[in-house]
């Protein structure tokens with residue numbers, strides 16, 4: 226998804242909640258409650274993620290926002306108004322909805338699919354198609370795909386069209402139910418990053434359902450962890466969930482390496498860098514023979530490491546991850562741990578070597594922060 230030139234931001238975080246659940250429960254005729262006494266406030270202009278194991282009431286909760294499901298008890302408010310007092314069809318059309326299966330109409334072209342809701346809202350055909358073309362660009366798809374049918378697109382492209390369709394009426398709220406879970410992990414990570422980029426421009430209120438805690442912590446400004454029986458176990462920003470899960474259920478769900486993952490939220494600003502000894506293919510002969518030597522191209526971008534005593538470029542060892550100066554401690558530690566030399570390569574925003582970082586520095590930084 227690229228620039229969203231024509232879509233104006235609609236809301237800013239920090240004001241009154243966009244959605245409120247007040248003592249909301251839902252029981253179906255069969256058996257135990259799907260949602261039990263839910264109290265939750267969803268921030269305006271932010272991404273809120275509902276996460277939890279299968280059957281814990283995430284989708285039911287999401288659908289109570291647009292009245293696809295009616296609560297058995299309690300009240301859902303959108304923008305301060307009780308949704309039960311609003312006509313269901315109009316309420317539904319006023320919110321974008323993205324599904325796992327993309328839900329595109331198979332016999333309509335991509336452009337016609339995107340234009341569906343504006344057309345239902347009475348926007349003239351031509352105008353709706355122009356808007357649909359703009360939205361194709363917003364979600365990073367080439368204009369040529371507009372004439373195709375959904376079956377002629379990859380899974381990732383279909384999901385992008387699903388997002389474009391949900392954005393077509395420029396709704397302040399987007400409901401997304403496992404939108405990226407049917408695509409492979411690489412495309413999924415790409416779609417997550419693009420949703421984040423898009424959200425920076427659009428500032429929609431997004432409610433996103435997933436059963437994947439990694440996805441939740443990557444994209445959520447706040448994460449609601451649901452437990453079996455439709456109980457809200459914890460509602461917090463992702464860094465807090467990882468650092469301080471409230472009980473064993475949340476700790477177990479968040480996963481074993483949560484300490485390491487929480488480093489993603491720890492800034493590496495001002496992390497000290499060691500000077501790097503570097504050489505290019507052209508200056509190898511005059512480089513010192515002792516120690517690991519970092520090879521760069523003529524522009525200063527890292528190419529690989531030469532072990533001590535080896536000074537022919539064919540002996541270069543590659544594969545360590547890079548740490549972009551100013552990013553997270555997780556990136557810094559990973560660069561150090563994955564580096565053949567034991568020292569992580571730090572690069573500046575243009576990809577040139579800025580220095581080296583070692584794992585000890587990262588751990589010292591954490592220790593210093595803990596001591597306050």
Ligand SMILES: Nc1ncnc2c1ncn2[C@@H]1O[C@H](COP(=O)(O)OP(=O)(O)OP(=O)(O)O)[C@@H](O)[C@H]1O
Nearest residue numbers: 253254255259278279280281282283284285286436
């Ligand atoms: N229409 C329905 N009729 C009866 N029971 C239902 C209905 N929809 C959901 N349920 C039940 O309500 C509970 C919560 O379902 P829900 O789909 O909200 O869970 P979920 O957390 O979204 O699960 P998943 O991750 O598997 O989609 C489940 O026990 C489910 O079987």
